[in-house]
Amino acid sequence: IPASASKRKIEKLRQSGVDLVEVNGDSLHAELSGKKFAEDNNLTWVSPYNDELVIAGQGTIGLELDQDLNDIERVFVTVGGGGLISGIASWMKHHHPHVEIIGCQPLNSPEMYLSTLAGEVVNAPEALDTLSDGSAGPLEEDSITFPICKNLIDRFVVVDEEAIGKAIRYLYERHGMIVEGAAGVAMAAASTDIYNMFSSKNSRSDVGTSVVILCGGNIDPIVHQRICL
Numbered sequence: 001i002p003a004s005a006s007k008r009k010i011e012k013l014r015q016s017g018v019d020l021v022e023v024n025g026d027s028l029h030a031e032l033s034g035k036k037f038a039e040d041n042n043l044t045w046v047s048p049y050n051d052e053l054v055i056a057g058q059g060t061i062g063l064e065l066d067q068d069l070n071d072i073e074r075v076f077v078t079v080g081g082g083g084l085i086s087g088i089a090s091w092m093k094h095h096h097p098h099v100e101i102i103g104c105q106p107l108n109s110p111e112m113y114l115s116t117l118a119g120e121v122v123n124a125p126e127a128l129d130t131l132s133d134g135s136a137g138p139l140e141e142d143s144i145t146f147p148i149c150k151n152l153i154d155r156f157v158v159v160d161e162e163a164i165g166k167a168i169r170y171l172y173e174r175h176g177m178i179v180e181g182a183a184g185v186a187m188a189a190a191s192t193d194i195y196n197m198f199s200s201k202n203s204r205s206d207v208g209t210s211v212v213i214l215c216g217g218n219i220d221p222i223v224h225q226r227i228c229l
Contacts, residue, residue, distance in 0.1 A: 002030045006133050006180070007109035008220040026127060026136035027080070046195055049083030050143045058084045064125025065211060074100040075189040076157070078182045079112045080135030082145030084103070088213070089152035103153040104189035106164060106181075109136040112149055113156040121146050131164045131181030131223070134216055159190035164188050165227045172228050183214040 001010060003022040013020055021037070023030040031047070047054065058123035061084075067071060075092060089101040105113050108128035115121045123138045130136050139145065159167075167187035171177040179187070190212045194209040197207045 002027050002137070004179075005145050006218060006220050006223075009133075009218045012218065028139065029136070031140070043189035047081075047083075047140075049081030049145050050140050051083070051218045052139070052144065055083050055087045055090070055145070055148070057086025060096075061085070061213065062088045065092070066095065069209060069211065071209055072096065072211055074102055075211045075213065076102045076104050076186045076193070077213045078132065078135050078185045078189075079103040079105050079153075079156075080137070080150065080182070081139045081143065082112055082149045084213070084215060085091075085153065086145045086148040090148065093152050097166070100154045101152055102189065102193065103149065103156040104186045105132040105135065105156060105158050106132040106185050107158050107160045110156070110158050111138050112146075113147060113158060115139075116150050116153070116156070119150075131161055131168070131227075132185045134180055134218070135185065157193050159185060159188040159192060163192060167191060171229050172224070177214070178217050178219065178224060179214050180216040180219040183216050186212050186214065 001013070001020055001024055003024055004026070010020065021033070023033045027116070035045050038042070049055070065075070075088060077088055079085050085101065085103055091102060092099045103112060108130040109124055109132065111122070111124055114124060121139060121141045121143065164181055164184040168179055168184040171187060173180050190210055194207055194210060
């Protein structure tokens with residue numbers, strides 16, 4: 001696990017009884033260290049995103065959306081390594097090609113967005129802190145999620161740290177939900193995007209059904225309190 005990960009996440013993992021190895025650097029450093037450990041010890045490595053079965057499992061969220069909602073027009077999903085959005089987008093684009101898949105990333109760590117622009121996997125110019133620690137950091141160069149994201153994500157919305165904090169506070173104050181930064185990214189992106197739709201001179205009064213995937217609630221209580229004061 002990256003030593004820079006949320007203290008809350010590290011604490012909860014330790015409480016579960018797992019053995020943690022903290023790695024200096026970002027999530028990719030931790031991932032590559034984990035792969036090497038698995039190889040050296042003849043263990044099975046399961047990537048959090050660069051794995052067909054993991055992506056297929058994430059895709060069941062698309063099935064659930066189909067079962068719960070009608071006439072979905074767009075789905076907002078935070079993108080880190082791209083496993084979550086690859087699964088959801090694969091299902092939705094197969095069954096409902098008209099549904100718009102919107103990738104959401106923090107301005108301080110928009111690696112997948114930059115990679116789709118460049119046509120190859122690239123890193124952000126510099127590593128910056130972000131509330132969205134769960135989605136931050138580069139992805140593997142050979143990740144199968146990159147071509148999927150490049151082909152199936154219709155567009156990206158990138159949000160700054162202030163917007164992420166406001167989204168976290170909004171979900172707590174209005175809905176009593178405690179979410180982590182990565183979930184705040186999707187909510188912030190949706191709020192910004194839908195506001196712009198209503199503000200547009202050519203907008204309709206009905207912007208249709210939007211889905212926001214709130215992908216996690218592991219936020220440091222101190223950080224959450226500071227945001228929500």
